[in-house]
Amino acid sequence: MIESVTIMGGHGRSGRPEAVQQIDLKMGNVVSIVGPTGSGKTTLINDIELLANANTPTGRRILINGCVPPSEYRYDPAKNPIALITQHTNFLSDLPVRKFLETHARIRDKRDQSTDGLIERVISFANQLTGEPINLESRMTELSGGQTRALLIADATIICDTPIVLLDEVENAGIHRTRALQLLREHKKIFLFVTHDPRIVLLSDFRIVMREGSITDVLHTDQEEQKLSEGVSKLDDSLCLLREKLRWGQRLIANDLEVFA
């Protein structure tokens, strides 16, 4: 049973030790990672996914339940407790979608469930996030950027179904982000979001702040921010509505921005 993940600080790009030397993530925590472009956010979640042990350029170490994780986590995908949804917006894989998912389900050892059933669920999850539905017979390389990321999120949630989920800038995926958040949060896990999105940040228990390759601060969402969260969500819903209408070729009307009304 995975109960916690610990990040033991390393050093930033300058080589100086990180200001924050230990962060504990507990089961059920939702955490954001924020910081300007190039500040090392992706590098941090890669360190977690690689179960870094002072063997990456940052010198960080990752502990699970307080201990150095067993090497089988890295060498056997069926035992890997982490799913990582990267910033990649294209697949290099030349397999058809169905074959890809089948193979992934096999190596993640989901043989206790019917493969066809799993694949059905992945596709229906992914298609809730994209505009144009994904066809199981098309090649992975043919998917658009948004479809690619929707499929990766669905694959991570349903096929990997791991206790730890790392997501890199889901808001840029061009997918239905609010729906993605709802679907994701149905599962009790540790979530780490690399994000620039105020809505996601305010829904988090705390946020890790990064600068120049280094963790500089950890900020817990305080009461004032929690109060703001509702307004931010409303504002965001309105913007999403506008985006959807524009996307489907509709006109906007004054009433669409009811938060200001």
Next chain:
Amino acid sequence: MKLAIVAGPATTGKTSVIRHVIRKLKSNEKKAAFLKIDVQYAEEDIELAEEFGIPTRKIYSGELCPDHCNVMVLGDALEWAEEQGSDVLIVETAGLCLRCSPYVEDVLGIVVLEATSGMNLPLKVGPILSLSDIAVVTKIDRVSQAEREVFRARIQDVAPKVLIREVNALYGIGIDPLVEEILESADVEGQLYLRGNPPVGTCTICVGKKEVGWQSHFGVVRSLENQNFYRGQ
């Protein structure tokens, strides 16, 4: 002395992997020597000698099968590396033949494949993968986690006994287990033998008969409809 033979298609990251292995060997106070085998052009010997101050050499296989060229020169190479006082000899070879493999019995054989090469590659490279001990998958930073795992599954399907180790060869992430395998491998001694069976000889085209069509050739030939068959004189 230990020996490791590192093979794999062009630009998969063989030298990048070896560079990090040499660095780690050095920090373990082990002396490495390096031999590069290529068909017609290579400069790794100069780069690695400059970077690490270790003895290096290269050889061009020219008309020989590059994988078997390795087997031809390996005896000399081992003597040379011993003379240099090396603890480990690392051989980098292109592995362009796809019918052959350069590995030797009881010597660590490492194939380097890239995660970016497409899911059918493991099915296409033949004995260079199936006869290896370790498959190193590079460029994992360029693909999603899901693709990396599916690539692993595709390798396991063709080579179930091969140990798979994923690395980022730019930063040397995941290199430690390779160094451990090399240091734990047996010392080379006595007569060495090529691993696996070499392919069925050469055809009459290989030895210079240029007519198109199997009717003009002898020995092991092949038509569009049939498998290989023997056509005697």
